[in-house]
Amino acid sequence: MSLQSPNPDIYTVAFYNTENLFDYINGPLTNEVGLLETSTKRWHKERYENKIYKIGMAISKIGSEDLQKPPALIGLAEVENDRVLTDLIKSTYLEDYNYGFVHFNSPDERGIDVAMLYDKDCFTLENSEAIVLPIESEFGVKGNTRDILKVSGYLKDEKIHVLVNHWPSRHEQSDRTGHNRMFAAQKIVELINEILTDDANAKVIIMGDFNDNPKNNSIQFLKNEAALFNPMEKLMSYKRGSFNHNSKWMLFDQILMTTNFLEPQQKGLKFLKADIFDETFLTQNYGNSKGQPYRTYEGKRYLGGFSDHFPVYIQLKK
Secondary structure, three states, rough: OOOOOOOOOEEEEEEEEEEEEEEOOOOOOOOOOOOOOOOOOOOOOHHHHHHHHHHHHHHHHHOOHHHHEEEEOOEEEOOHHHHHHHHHHHOOOOOOOOOOEEEEEOOOOOOOOEEEEEEOOOEEEEEEEEEEEEEOOOOOOEEEEEOEEEEEEEOOOOOEEEEEOOOOOOOOOOOHHHEEEEEEEHHHHHHHHHHHHHHHHHHEEEEEEOOOOOOHHHHHHHHHOOOEHHHHHHHHHHHHHOEEOOEEEOOOOOEEEHHHHHHOOOOOOEEEEEOOOOOOHHHHOOOOOOEEOOOEEEEOOEEOOOOOOOOOOEHHHH
């Protein structure tokens, strides 16, 4: 990495599914997927601190090769609570930056939420809210999944809105939950329309783990109905993605935006580039999983890696 000064006019906006970023203390209201010291996964203080250290390291390096500074905004999935977010922004690689966070406890039964970190030196938080996303199982049982996090504020004096998502998961053998992801897409379109009703020129960024690829119905519906630009479409290939299942690459993690980020205006934030952050240090370096995300667990076996997803990001130029 060259020792140049940080670029003050370009900002990285990222999203990262952190693979069960849980503390090691039993919470009475959630099903903590075996992440306790007494469970078969033997999740304890040392493993937790290693996870915090590594997630902080990964976040600090997203976009830094180009800009010499970490992201201005980072949407997160699979975080448990305020404690893990506080520990994250105080961790070794992030403590020198002025990060704050937005988080609400969602009704998800596993206790995994979405959140957003923001650099207070370049983003001014105006307001935030959690949007409940009700779902229905294939058997007609009603419930709730992870909330949609809606954040509004000023990125270097320009107002933007960010919607952070973690849509319902897929089933192993067949896609029996696609209707729930389509419902989530419809809800996002509704939220965007509400924002544009208040301000027809509003700039909106939609990010998340959508559990669907760019060409799947839910993402295509979202893109077309809300007239969005999805730079991730060009990144999808058989040999590259943000998540790997049964040796097949998926690009479930995506960042979309309203098309006014593409306008060749003299002033204002403009889209510059998009990419998957799949640097070698984030990958497994041996065996059948070589090149895939270096994850924390493989089943019940502790690997000590980062996450089973790679981060994705865009860069905006002022």
